[in-house]
Amino acid sequence: MKTLKDCKKACRVKVVKLNADTDLKQRLISFGIMKETIIEVIEYSPTKSTIEIKVGKMKIALRANEAQKIEVEKI
Amino acid sequence: MNEDMKACPITAKHIKVALVGQPNVGKSMLINSVANSHLHVGNFSGVTVDKTEVIFDYKDYSYTVVDLPGTYAFTDYTIEERVTHDYLSAQEYDIIINVVDSTNLEKNLQLTSELLTMSKKVVIALNMSDEADRENIQIDENYMSELIGVPCVKVSAVTKLGIEELIETVSLANETPNNGSKLIFSEAVEEEIARLVWYLDKHKYESVNSYRNIAINILKNNKRTYEKLHDNPIWTELQPILIDASRHIELHHDSDDIKECFAEEYASFNRGVVAEVVKSKLLEEKVTMTEKIDFILIHPTLGIPIFLFLMWGLFQLTFEIGAIPMDYIDMFFSWFGNTIGSTIQNEDIRSLIVDGVIAGVGAVVLFVPNIIILFIGIALLESTGYMSRVAFLLDGFFHKFGLHGQSFIPLVTGFGCSIPAYMSARILKNDRDRLLTLFIIGFMSCGARLPVYVLFAGAFFSPEMAGNVLFIIYISGAMFGLVAAKILKLTAFKGVDEPFVMEMPKYRLPSVKLIWHTVLTKTMMYLKKAGTYIAAASLLIWFLSNYPHNQELEKEYNSKIEIAVSEDKKFVLQNQLAEGLLEQSYLGTIGKFSEPIFAPLGFDWKMSVALQTGLAAKEVVVSTLGVLYALGGDVDESNSSLVNAISKHISLASAIAFIIVVMIYLPCLAASVVFTREAGHIKYFFYLFMFTSIIAYVMAFLGYNITLLVV
Ligand SMILES: Nc1nc2c(ncn2[C@@H]2O[C@H](COP(=O)(O)OP(=O)(O)O)[C@@H](O)[C@H]2O)c(=O)[nH]1
Ligand SMILES: [Mg+2]
Numbered sequence: 001m002k003t004l005k006d007c008k009k010a011c012r013v014k015v016v017k018l019n020a021d022t023d024l025k026q027r028l029i030s031f032g033i034m035k036e037t038i039i040e041v042i043e044y045s046p047t048k049s050t051i052e053i054k055v056g057k058m059k060i061a062l063r064a065n066e067a068q069k070i071e072v073e074k075i
Numbered sequence: 076m077n078e079d080m081k082a083c084p085i086t087a088k089h090i091k092v093a094l095v096g097q098p099n100v101g102k103s104m105l106i107n108s109v110a111n112s113h114l115h116v117g118n119f120s121g122v123t124v125d126k127t128e129v130i131f132d133y134k135d136y137s138y139t140v141v142d143l144p145g146t147y148a149f150t151d152y153t154i155e156e157r158v159t160h161d162y163l164s165a166q167e168y169d170i171i172i173n174v175v176d177s178t179n180l181e182k183n184l185q186l187t188s189e190l191l192t193m194s195k196k197v198v199i200a201l202n203m204s205d206e207a208d209r210e211n212i213q214i215d216e217n218y219m220s221e222l223i224g225v226p227c228v229k230v231s232a233v234t235k236l237g238i239e240e241l242i243e244t245v246s247l248a249n250e251t252p253n254n255g256s257k258l259i260f261s262e263a264v265e266e267e268i269a270r271l272v273w274y275l276d277k278h279k280y281e282s283v284n285s286y287r288n289i290a291i292n293i294l295k296n297n298k299r300t301y302e303k304l305h306d307n308p309i310w311t312e313l314q315p316i317l318i319d320a321s322r323h324i325e326l327h328h329d330s331d332d333i334k335e336c337f338a339e340e341y342a343s344f345n346r347g348v349v350a351e352v353v354k355s356k357l358l359e360e361k362v363t364m365t366e367k368i369d370f371i372l373i374h375p376t377l378g379i380p381i382f383l384f385l386m387w388g389l390f391q392l393t394f395e396i397g398a399i400p401m402d403y404i405d406m407f408f409s410w411f412g413n414t415i416g417s418t419i420q421n422e423d424i425r426s427l428i429v430d431g432v433i434a435g436v437g438a439v440v441l442f443v444p445n446i447i448i449l450f451i452g453i454a455l456l457e458s459t460g461y462m463s464r465v466a467f468l469l470d471g472f473f474h475k476f477g478l479h480g481q482s483f484i485p486l487v488t489g490f491g492c493s494i495p496a497y498m499s500a501r502i503l504k505n506d507r508d509r510l511l512t513l514f515i516i517g518f519m520s521c522g523a524r525l526p527v528y529v530l531f532a533g534a535f536f537s538p539e540m541a542g543n544v545l546f547i548i549y550i551s552g553a554m555f556g557l558v559a560a561k562i563l564k565l566t567a568f569k570g571v572d573e574p575f576v577m578e579m580p581k582y583r584l585p586s587v588k589l590i591w592h593t594v595l596t597k598t599m600m601y602l603k604k605a606g607t608y609i610a611a612a613s614l615l616i617w618f619l620s621n622y623p624h625n626q627e628l629e630k631e632y633n634s635k636i637e638i639a640v641s642e643d644k645k646f647v648l649q650n651q652l653a654e655g656l657l658e659q660s661y662l663g664t665i666g667k668f669s670e671p672i673f674a675p676l677g678f679d680w681k682m683s684v685a686l687q688t689g690l691a692a693k694e695v696v697v698s699t700l701g702v703l704y705a706l707g708g709d710v711d712e713s714n715s716s717l718v719n720a721i722s723k724h725i726s727l728a729s730a731i732a733f734i735i736v737v738m739i740y741l742p743c744l745a746a747s748v749v750f751t752r753e754a755g756h757i758k759y760f761f762y763l764f765m766f767t768s769i770i771a772y773v774m775a776f777l778g779y780n781i782t783l784l785v786v
């Protein structure tokens with residue numbers, strides 16, 4: 001199973017499933033991250049603990065912990 | 076908010092508008108350009124955290140617009156989202172203006188879809204159309220109105236395009252009956268909606284809302300609709316149908332979460348709408364400006380050094396440029412004091428005005444240039460979009476100390492003033508995280524403490540060094556805060572971490588007008604405080620330091636002065652008299668009484684008093700020192716400034732201890748009130764008081780003794 005956390009910089013993936021609890025899932029959904037969404041990894045923070053991604057035209061920062069709960073596949 | 080435009084209460088028909096939209100789409104700015112108000116605008120999510128009402132007139136109507144905190148969806152995730160959702164579902168209002176960002180329509184429509192299922196009248200304001208034009212994004216708003224079934228108007232809060240049309244559309248929509256939106260779902264969901272509608276119809280269920288609406292809400296598991304139906308006799312029959320329907324939809328979406336299913340439904344409807352109405356010329360692949368800037372500013376190795384450099388630069392400027400007009404302000408106030416003083420005959424009143432009010436207020440006004448520069452820096456940080464980048468860069472670091480990356484936003488706001496900082500902590504969802512952040516906001520030195528620092532830095536360091544010293548003070552305050560956070564996280568606020576998901580807004584060049592307004596408002600507040608609160612406090616301090624009069628002491632010295640031969644001798648005696656009088660005054664008594672407590676930190680009684688009056692407001696520290704040293708006779712003609720008095724009478728070690736206390740202890744009375752309100756209980760205030768006082772004392776003690784050893 002591949003998660004968003006495993007993605008390298010500049011790679012584009014599609015969301016397969018959100019393995020998060022209700023709260024985080026709601027949060028992700030409200031940011032437009034749901035099944036079928038295309039995500040591009042833009043940048044990692046200095047300690048690799050935070051990731052910047054691009055969803056549609058919006059840029060979002062999230063922690064590696066959270067990224068780990070987003071199951072993705074290559075496109 | 077807006078004093079010059081009052082709505083006429085009698086003639087006008089009244090429309091109450093709820094302004095709703097995702098964070099950072101320009102809601103506050105839109106109100107500002109509609110009503111000429113000055114709501115706070117900034118380029119990050121979490122600027123507006125509480126609802127604000129603005130009233131204005133247009134043609135025959137008077138409007139009340141409620142600016143609600145931005146919300147991505149109705150998840151009730153954070154306090155601000157709850158404020159919005161509660162308002163929309165429980166309060167009385169006539170119509171919703173849904174503000175959306177034209178340059179990112181699809182994401183914005185996610186909230187719009189939820190609004191459309193609320194059976195309220197909605198008008199969509201397609202904001203930022205100036206930016207959309209620049210990015211070659213064209214929206215066919217007429218077609219969009221037709222597709223969604225609610226009026227859509229192109230506007231720009233910046234260029235004021237379409238503002239009148241928007242207001243007119245609102246008043247028109249207010250008069251026409253609500254036709255409901257044309258939001259449609261997938262076949263599976265529509266089927267279930269139809270079944271529920273048929274059932275409600277069969278039982279002639281009584282409701283103001285349409286059956287379709289009720290059906291959608293009950294499928295979505297909407298709490299309010301659910302509760303209403305639950306108490307109705309039809310519930311027993313309805314429930315199995317509902318369970319069946321939900322299962323069908325969930326199966327269709329391959330998910331066990333009905334909210335997720337609906338989000339996907341909305342998303343696919345919105346995709347359809349966007350595909351129809353938005354024509355963007357092929358610019359997609361081009362690297363945007365924001366991306367280019369981000370390449371440098373959030374660079375994994377360069378990002379943090381750049382941030383630190385910018386902060387250092389800000390404090391350097393604060394001191395260097397701020398110092399230029401200082402001499403003139405100082406000169407002005409001593410001239411002013413002398414001029415006023417010479418017109419007053421009565422000795423006591425003259426002293427009251429000159430040594431009390433003018434010296435006290437002057438000491439605070441002196442720092443206006445520094446304050447302005449600091450505020451400009453913060454306004455730039457807020458309005459360019461850099462704030463969120465710093466949160467991104469620092470989240471990993473913050474997280475190690477038990478803080479949330481988004482805590483950064485209230486913390487940075489805290490460098491300006493603690494009061495809005497306490498309020499903006501609402502963007503944190505988890506109560507524990509929020510309390511933790513509230514507890515350490517005070518460690519971020521607010522603008523009102525700047526005068527104290529500038530005063531001491533100027534007294535003990537060369538002008539070239541003073542800027543660095545300021546930077547060190549601010550950074551070490553923040554460091555103390557982090558350590559304090561870690562301690563709290565390990566003890567009082569143990570628990571799981573809140574997830575960190577945050578939008579990074581586009582970079583925007585802030586308009587000069589916007590910066591001007593923000594800085595002006597804040598500076599005027601500072602000046603107003605100096606003219607009212609601080610002036611009153613100075614009066615009080617003057618009184619407390621002049622009474623009770625000790626006639627015997629005066630007589631004794633006056634006779635000594637008369638027989639003294641040399642001018643020098645006279646002068647020394649006069650100073651001794653002033654000092655003696657001050658020491659036995661009320662303030663002197665308080666100071667002497669508390670001196671033993673502060674003695675281990677190397678403070679004399681004047682410093683002790685200044686710290687205590689500083690509990691009211693930090694500017695009062697400076698004005699107290701101003702009054703005390705002016706009265707104490709230390710300030711003579713040749714040596715007029717407070718800076719000199721301080722460098723003459725206070726040792727470096729005591730000064731460092733003093734700065735440390737000011738850095739850490741309670742911000743001010745007003746902030747304490749807001750803190751208590753935001754924390755939710757008075758007990759937290761006492762915890763905060765204990766916590767900060769103990770840390771301040773211990774750190775100051777260490778600072779004092781270490782300096783004594785080293786120097
Ligand atoms: N170019 C452009 N920028 C805008 C417009 N409206 C708002 N902004 C900017 O968008 C940002 C967010 O504005 P604000 O009113 O605080 O948004 P709110 O969070 O929805 O209240 C600020 O940086 C504004 O300067 C607009 O119509 N055009
Ligand atoms: Mg706002």
